[in-house]
Amino acid sequence: MTLTTPQGFRAAGVAAGLKSTGALDLALVVNDGPAHSAAGVFTRNKVKAAPVLWSQQVLTTGRLRAVVLNSGGANACTGPEGFQTAHATAEKAAEALGCAPLEVAVCSTGLIGKQLPREAVLAGVEAAAAALGDDALSALAASTAIMTTDTVAKQSAYTDVTGWSIGGTTKGAGMIAPSMATMLTVLTTDAVVDAPVLDEALRAAVRVSFDRLDVDGSMSTNDTVLVLASGASGVAVDPSAFTTALTALCRDLAQQMQADAEGVTKRITVRVTGAATEDDAVTVARTIARDSLVKTAIFGSDANWGRIAAAAGYADAAVDPDRLDIVMNGVLLCRGGVAAGGRTDADLSGKEVLVEVDLGLGAGAADILTTDLSHAYVEENSAYPS
Amino acid sequence: MTLTTPQGFRAAGVAAGLKSTGALDLALVVNDGPAHSAAGVFTRNKVKAAPVLWSQQVLTTGRLRAVVLNSGGANACTGPEGFQTAHATAEKAAEALGCAPLEVAVCSTGLIGKQLPREAVLAGVEAAAAALGDDALSALAASTAIMTTDTVAKQSAYTDVTGWSIGGTTKGAGMIAPSMATMLTVLTTDAVVDAPVLDEALRAAVRVSFDRLDVDGSMSTNDTVLVLASGASGVAVDPSAFTTALTALCRDLAQQMQADAEGVTKRITVRVTGAATEDDAVTVARTIARDSLVKTAIFGSDANWGRIAAAAGYADAAVDPDRLDIVMNGVLLCRGGVAAGGRTDADLSGKEVLVEVDLGLGAGAADILTTDLSHAYVEENSAYPS
Structure with missing residues (x-):
């Protein structure tokens, strides 16, 4: 019922030492293919975190092999040094996975304005690559590693009778608004979908799900929603059926975020x-x-x-x-x-x-x-x- | 140092029974002339309280003899019955003062969506007309009668070396924003100023004072700022000097509102x-x-x-x-x-x-x-x- 429900995906969550508590704080999600189409939606805040700037570049290719996500620091308002950290993170993951850095997206969440400890991040990426698994526990570790003030890990999945599925995870509890939230979301599918269809489906789904969640009107510097398609089911989906299922999944994740929002009593x-x-x-x-x-x-x-x-x-x-x-x-x-x-x-x-x-x-x-x-x-x- | 600092004005505040606590809740401010020019600025909320709809009509004449203000009820979302209450309030004041209803503005503040007890309001207007005075205590009673969650009465005045002055009072503590606040403000002056100059000066002053106070982003249904000029000093002021003084006075009142905002600690x-x-x-x-x-x-x-x-x-x-x-x-x-x-x-x-x-x-x-x-x-x- 999560990121690894669709075939072709592995995930991991490790403690890289970014959170002072020693909790899980770095996640890696890998698409093992055979296909690697991808799409992304990012914050419209003019102050964009370094990983957003990096991942926006990456997504212009419509292709992703992996995503590295960390909590414990937003890597926003960190200038060229922060951008280099995001870049080095992608390089390290590419090295471990045998792909190109431009096939790796990076997402961060946490306090704005502090440099991430680069060496700790890179060591975390290596540890995560060694820990990858396609089981539910590995997916849960990834979902847990991206939590900030969230109190529960948020996961969802949908399996279609025709043999393909979608999985997803999200985090976000405060600074949630106009368009998306301080939220990081990764969605996976084993359907056969090319990047343009994926992009259109993602935009349609986000518009009526994450974009309609507004906890406090604050728009984050780091909001990112990514969808990765492995094609591993071999099932070519009808775009409209796929969009419907993706929308339902995004709504479910948005409702989980609402239920776990900071200080919520109603x-x-x-x-x-x-x-x-x-x-x-x-x-x-x-x-x-x-x-x-x-x-x-x-x-x-x-x-x-x-x-x-x-x-x-x-x-x-x-x-x-x-x-x-x-x-x-x-x-x-x-x-x-x-x-x-x-x-x-x-x-x-x-x-x-x-x-x-x-x-x-x-x-x-x-x-x-x-x-x-x-x-x-x-x-x-x-x-x-x- | 208040509404009655300028010559030609009287004020009163009475307990009309609109607040269950028995506190002062109805104020009357009267311009005894010789001139009666006036200007007003009102909420831009599309849901306008009945007294706002009434007073906007009145102000098209650029002339005011008196203002009735009440706390204990906003008279907003009250339909035709609420409008009739505002109208009857002006008629009662006009009768007591010997002027036309169209020379009387009405302002209300308090809970939205409840009819005001009309008979209590009208009796309060009569009592206030009987209690009018040009002393500081009468002005303080008027300033006190418009308080809701305010903890202190807010007053200000300015006297120019050339012999004219401005006075003012305001209330407002929550629902304070985009443009003005749940605020009612009455400004008085004995300068000789005609209505068009008064209007221009008021808009210029409000734009950089009340319009720049934003406690919670909420715009009220009842916001009203009125200025009444009696001309009693006989001094014809330079419009720009008058605008400067009016702006400073409005800024002082806005700062008093900020200091007394709901729940403020900083x-x-x-x-x-x-x-x-x-x-x-x-x-x-x-x-x-x-x-x-x-x-x-x-x-x-x-x-x-x-x-x-x-x-x-x-x-x-x-x-x-x-x-x-x-x-x-x-x-x-x-x-x-x-x-x-x-x-x-x-x-x-x-x-x-x-x-x-x-x-x-x-x-x-x-x-x-x-x-x-x-x-x-x-x-x-x-x-x-x-």
């Missing part, structure tokens, strides 16, 4: 319907999902729909205040922009909160997944090790 | 210089000021400049990661996008934090005032009475 889905366009629906849902007053009210189990109305009203989208309907956990609270009663009936005491906003203007609809803003979020982020 | 100034344009400087400063990870790090006195770099990088403005310099409380932490050391030297343990970001691209500069994100913010906003 999982919130903001569902906007009746928007003039889908883009408007996303904008309104995201604005509500990011509003600190909405998030703190839900933390307090308070059906304070007025804050939701106010957030909808300042979203950069078409909103008619007189057509606004708001429902929380099934209870109509606001109809046509005016209180509809029911406020005391809305029970938000559970862990799941569904906020439904109907703008009454058109057919645009979107869900954004978010979390509440709790004491634990403040605690975790004010105490994150410097 | 007052943060984000100063961006070297931007391509002033708009870019505002955008980058605002993005940093709103970033939950930056705000929680500062709450924890952690000079986590990497989060500042990341926030600058996702701001919708021209940013070159290789030209980014970051200084916190005087200590250079990042130069040309790379760690400059000094992290342990930056002392953020005090109540004032200055974040300086030089983009190295041009001459655009701007300050945004904000606060940290603390346990107290979460507590106050999850427990705000429903």
